[in-house]
Amino acid sequence: MVKILIDGKEVEAEKGSMLIEAARGAGAVIPSLCYNDELPSYGACRLCLVEVKKGKRSRVTTSCNYPVMEGIEVFTATEKILKYRRVNMELILARCPKSEALQEMAREMGIEKPRFSLKDEECILCGQCVRACKDVVGVSAINFVNRGDKRWVATPFFDHSAVCIGCGSCAYVCPTQCIGMEDKGDVRSFRKWNTEFKLKSCKACGCHFAPEFQLEYMRKKANLPKDHFDTCPSCRP
Ligand code: SF4
Numbered sequence: 001m002v003k004i005l006i007d008g009k010e011v012e013a014e015k016g017s018m019l020i021e022a023a024r025g026a027g028a029v030i031p032s033l034c035y036n037d038e039l040p041s042y043g044a045c046r047l048c049l050v051e052v053k054k055g056k057r058s059r060v061t062t063s064c065n066y067p068v069m070e071g072i073e074v075f076t077a078t079e080k081i082l083k084y085r086r087v088n089m090e091l092i093l094a095r096c097p098k099s100e101a102l103q104e105m106a107r108e109m110g111i112e113k114p115r116f117s118l119k120d121e122e123c124i125l126c127g128q129c130v131r132a133c134k135d136v137v138g139v140s141a142i143n144f145v146n147r148g149d150k151r152w153v154a155t156p157f158f159d160h161s162a163v164c165i166g167c168g169s170c171a172y173v174c175p176t177q178c179i180g181m182e183d184k185g186d187v188r189s190f191r192k193w194n195t196e197f198k199l200k201s202c203k204a205c206g207c208h209f210a211p212e213f214q215l216e217y218m219r220k221k222a223n224l225p226k227d228h229f230d231t232c233p234s235c236r237p
């Protein structure tokens with residue numbers, strides 16, 4: 001553990017852990033759209049900016065990928081920081097003005113309407129879905145494609161991914177809920193990935209509880225007996 005100053009308060013934090021965690025732990029309110037403590041940091045949305053003073057040098061940096069180190073002094077809510085964050089939030093909201101989650105977050109930061117020209121996107125390119133698929137699920141069914149204005153998240157060739165297991169982790173972490181996962185009857189569909197999966201029905205109660213493809217993937221990976229997923233979690237002994 002090392003000692004650092006956060007908004008004038010001395011706190012102890014684990015060396016090398018991410019500053020956003022230490023600051024939030026010390027009570028600072030730091031917004032973020034791309035940070036998820038279960039995933040590798042990415043530093044894309046730039047809402048978690050803070051000012052870090054180290055010796056005589058001071059810099060504005062994203063706190064989600066800045067490692068805690070002995071002796072730093074951190075300012076999380078100076079006028080300059082709040083202004084930078086608001087500009088970044090305005091840019092994000094201007095990209096996806098219809099997202100209710102973003103509208104609410106912007107309002108909390110004092111923004112009613114962005115000053116920038118409005119686009120009509122749904123995805124803020126935070127990369128949480130890509131990291132969840134790669135680093136948690138371990139299949140890398142989706143990725144960023146193209147650059148600049150044309151940057152997007154997609155399956156290979158914008159078609160059904162052969163390795164997607166339909167688990168829904170990408171939809172679960174998406175801050176704008178734009179992946180469009182829906183379970184209807186015995187089918188799970190993903191609007192954004194242009195994909196459908198058949199859901200397995202429980203042999204005991206008949207409910208549709210998970211994609212057959214996902215269950216088979218898990219069964220093989222864990223070397224479980226063939227009938228292991230014949231019943232849903234509630235009916236399993
Ligand atoms: S549903 Fe498919 S794309 Fe989404 S996290 Fe699971 S495997 Fe990846």
Ligand code: SF4
Pocket residue numbers: 122123124125126127128129130153170173174175176177178179
């Ligand atoms: S689809 Fe959602 S999680 Fe994926 S990059 Fe876009 S906003 Fe982020």
